[in-house]
Amino acid sequence: MKILFLFCIKMYWFLIPENKRKKCLFKKSCSQYVFDITKENGIIGGVKALYFRFKHCRSGYYIINGEAGKLLISARNEVFDTNEINERILKNE
Secondary structure (H helix, E strand, C coil), X not given: CHHHHHHHHHHHHHHCCHHXXXXXXXXXXXXXXXXXXXXXXXXXXHHHHHHHHHHHCXXXXXXXXXXXXXXXXXXXXXXXXXXXXXXXXXXXX
16 A cells, blocks of 8 residues: 555655645655655555654644744644755745
């Protein structure tokens, strides 16, 4: 099952060019994040990672200046620090 899930992610990368994919809020793309977690932790970890990213990687976020730099508050009120946020998002703020 894990191999099939990883294969589906690789097919997504192969079939959909990077410039046609949805732009991610995070430095590591959602598909790369899910791929890495699945390789390390198996199919259950991969599905949990996919669900987590699906919930948080969408519009409705906002950026605030915190003590340690900029913070992203997701639409689900989860806080992410600068080292996780895509530079493209930080430049737009």
